[in-house]
Amino acid sequence: xxRRNREINIFSMSALDLFASGMGAFILIAILLFPYFxxxxxxADTEALKVALDDANAATEEQAAAVEALQAQLAEALRLLAxxxxxTPPTPVPPVPIPVPEPKPLPGAKTQFPDIDLVLVLxxxxxxxxxxxxxxREIVSFVRVTDKLSSxxxxxxxxxxxxxxxxxxxxxxLLKISDSPANFKRLKRFVDALELRHGIGKGRNDDTPEALxxxxxxxxxxxxxxxxxxxxxxxxxxxxxxxxxxxxxLKLARNFVSSKKSRISVLFVDTDESVPLDLKELAREGKGNxxxxxxxxxxxxxxxxxxx
Numbered sequence: 001x002x003r004r005n006r007e008i009n010i011f012s013m014s015a016l017d018l019f020a021s022g023m024g025a026f027i028l029i030a031i032l033l034f035p036y037f038x039x040x041x042x043x044a045d046t047e048a049l050k051v052a053l054d055d056a057n058a059a060t061e062e063q064a065a066a067v068e069a070l071q072a073q074l075a076e077a078l079r080l081l082a083x084x085x086x087x088t089p090p091t092p093v094p095p096v097p098i099p100v101p102e103p104k105p106l107p108g109a110k111t112q113f114p115d116i117d118l119v120l121v122l123x124x125x126x127x128x129x130x131x132x133x134x135x136x137r138e139i140v141s142f143v144r145v146t147d148k149l150s151s152x153x154x155x156x157x158x159x160x161x162x163x164x165x166x167x168x169x170x171x172x173x174l175l176k177i178s179d180s181p182a183n184f185k186r187l188k189r190f191v192d193a194l195e196l197r198h199g200i201g202k203g204r205n206d207d208t209p210e211a212l213x214x215x216x217x218x219x220x221x222x223x224x225x226x227x228x229x230x231x232x233x234x235x236x237x238x239x240x241x242x243x244x245x246x247x248x249x250l251k252l253a254r255n256f257v258s259s260k261k262s263r264i265s266v267l268f269v270d271t272d273e274s275v276p277l278d279l280k281e282l283a284r285e286g287k288g289n290x291x292x293x294x295x296x297x298x299x300x301x302x303x304x305x306x307x308x
Contacts, residue, residue: 113150114229119219123237134297142298160215168211212241231262238270240278253286265304269293
């Protein structure tokens with residue numbers, strides 16, 4: 001049988017005693033010193049913070065009240081603005097018109113033709129296709145324009161080719177066009193029937209000059225109306241006449257324009273060549289104009305008619 005251990009554990013008992021003694025001493029000291037501990041709830045800093053917080057709350061309430069007042073004022077202003085009628089725009093005052101003087105007519109320009117008889121002497125040889133086609137296109141507008149510019153206009157056409165043909169000239173006699181639709185139809189039929197040719201019948205064309213003298217002679221001998229104020233011949237070509245007929249052509253022109261109301265002008269339609277001297281001399285002797293191509297045929301004829 002084992003013998004009971006009767007030794008006393010001195011360390012366990014000592015530790016308990018020591019802990020109890022220390023706890024009692026701490027409690028006693030705490031009780032004695034408790035009145036001397038600081039009371040933080042009554043400190044000056046805390047009181048200052050409380051006052052500042054109260055002031056901030058008061059300022060916030062004042063600002064909120066001010067915002068509400070401004071919002072109310074804004075709403076009232078918007079209401080009054082919506083009720084206020086829009087201002088009536090002022091009646092515009094038209095500007096005072098500045099007087100514009102009547103334009104003066106250009107020197108030498110005419111806006112009205114006198115009563116006139118016009119004969120077109122037209123070269124219809126091979127190189128004149130563009131001019132002939134232009135006449136066919138523009139004959140209606142040309143007659144309308146001239147009829148408006150003159151109270152009485154008569155128009156005739158002499159188509160010429162080369163003198164080496166049996167009949168180098170074809171003629172539409174002078175017709176009074178104003179107030180005569182029937183005469184205008186006759187004129188238009190003649191123009192529409194024109195063709196590029198050097199003449200009628202047998203012949204040949206192996207040189208540059210054309211039967212200008214024959215065409216001009218036929219035009220000069222037209223049945224001019226006695227009552228008209230102006231007699232006008234316009235030669236439309238791109239080549240001069242025969243050199244050996246030059247003097248006879250100029251003499252024919254001088255005789256024709258011996259009457260003050262008679263004139264001869266030249267419309268030169270070849271834009272690649274300069275106007276031959278013979279044609280310039282013919283226009284000078286005919287007391288007329290030389291007009292170079294580049295414009296419409298109607299414009300060119302009108303320029304040829306207008307004499308300074």
